[in-house]
Amino acid sequence: MGVLGCFALVFGLGLVACGGDDDDGGGGGGGKVALLLPESKTTRYEAHDHPEFESNLKRHCPDCELVYSNANQDASQQQDQVEAALTEGIDVMVLDPVDSASAAGMVNLAKQQGVPVISYDRLILGSDGVDYYVSFDNVKVGELQGSALVKKLADDGTPTGPIVKINGSPTDNNAKLFGQGAQSQFDAAGVQIAKEYDTPDWSPDKAQQEMEQAITAVGNNGFTGVYAMNDGTAGGAIAAMTGAGVDPASKPTTGQDAELEAIQRIVAGQQFMTVYKATSLETDATAQLAAALAQGEDVPSDLVNDETDNGAKMVPSVIETPVAVTIDNLQDTVFKDNGDLGPPYQTVQDVCVAQFAQACKAAGLE
Ligand code: BGC
Numbered sequence: 001m002g003v004l005g006c007f008a009l010v011f012g013l014g015l016v017a018c019g020g021d022d023d024d025g026g027g028g029g030g031g032k033v034a035l036l037l038p039e040s041k042t043t044r045y046e047a048h049d050h051p052e053f054e055s056n057l058k059r060h061c062p063d064c065e066l067v068y069s070n071a072n073q074d075a076s077q078q079q080d081q082v083e084a085a086l087t088e089g090i091d092v093m094v095l096d097p098v099d100s101a102s103a104a105g106m107v108n109l110a111k112q113q114g115v116p117v118i119s120y121d122r123l124i125l126g127s128d129g130v131d132y133y134v135s136f137d138n139v140k141v142g143e144l145q146g147s148a149l150v151k152k153l154a155d156d157g158t159p160t161g162p163i164v165k166i167n168g169s170p171t172d173n174n175a176k177l178f179g180q181g182a183q184s185q186f187d188a189a190g191v192q193i194a195k196e197y198d199t200p201d202w203s204p205d206k207a208q209q210e211m212e213q214a215i216t217a218v219g220n221n222g223f224t225g226v227y228a229m230n231d232g233t234a235g236g237a238i239a240a241m242t243g244a245g246v247d248p249a250s251k252p253t254t255g256q257d258a259e260l261e262a263i264q265r266i267v268a269g270q271q272f273m274t275v276y277k278a279t280s281l282e283t284d285a286t287a288q289l290a291a292a293l294a295q296g297e298d299v300p301s302d303l304v305n306d307e308t309d310n311g312a313k314m315v316p317s318v319i320e321t322p323v324a325v326t327i328d329n330l331q332d333t334v335f336k337d338n339g340d341l342g343p344p345y346q347t348v349q350d351v352c353v354a355q356f357a358q359a360c361k362a363a364g365l366e
Pocket of ligand 1: 122
């Protein structure tokens with residue numbers, strides 16, 4: 001934090017400590033924490049990660065100040081946002097990278113200024129400057145998607161597919177892990193792949209084009225299910241099917257994130273499953289780490305539960321558990337109250353708007 005910014009805070013707020021290295025001695029006093037998220041087409045970031053991190057940080061560090069930016073899936077924009085945050089004198093950087101590999105350079109910049117870095121949700125590769133990593137078991141996410149689809153294909157009488165695979169962004173390390181987990185299930189069951197695409201930027205529009213290409217290439221009857229890596233790409237794939245006159249209910253489609261629109265599609269029978277990742281747990285763990293680092297305090301001893309190889313070091317990690325969601329367990333997952341950590345991930349009220357009222361009634365959701 002620059003000298004002027006420091007005075008302004010002291011005069012303006014009285015008790016707020018100056019940032020930078022000034023308050024590294026420990027014992028509270030707040031600090032500036034940057035949260036840098038990668039994109040906004042996937043709804044989780046603005047609907048969950050950002051507000052939940054903000055309120056959890058307030059709880060764990062009432063005097064901490066949040067500096068927030070979203071890179072809109074543009075790595076060079078994220079670079080600018082990192083530089084701006086460092087110029088503002090942040091004490092901790094929480095970075096969810098657009099590009100897992102090139103973000104190593106951003107970590108180096110932070111390190112030059114003595115700012116600790118938490119790799120949030122996506123692992124930053126090839127840098128020994130990453131202090132912590134907070135995420136879900138991402139191979140497990142892929143296994144949940146893959147095994148649910150394998151079971152459904154068998155139930156539908158087409159145990160070996162073939163399926164269309166709509167993957168996520170090749171610059172996201174998570175996409176690699178989800179793919180590993182899912183493909184292990186397809187290999188074990190002998191599921192054939194009719195067509196497979198990587199989706200730049202995880203863009204739902206591009207996913208729709210990919211699915212249109214797949215349908216054109218293999219025909220309406222040339223596939224029996226769709227592996228979509230997240231709910232955004234599932235939405236694109238389902239729109240392409242509808243546009244081509246294919247009933248999405250007849251082609252089980254996976255997803256991830258438990259987005260509002262995905263839950264509505266599940267209730268309406270258009271999407272088969274999603275994966276619920278409780279961002280309240282992820283943001284809470286990250287806020288606890290950030291609060292401790294910002295105030296020079298010890299990190300709670302029971303928080304770190306794993307370590308992850310990023311190619312340059314074993315990064316101390318907090319790894320949460322994902323849950324598969326179908327129409328059968330909505331109440332116990334996305335609609336469940338989260339107690340202190342916040343409201344349910346989705347509410348029946350939001351899901352069951354007029355257009356879905358009948359489907360909700362049929363599913364016993366009212
Ligand atoms: C996240 C997913 C998200 C995807 C697209 C992944 O790194 O783990 O939850 O759907 O990025 O933003």
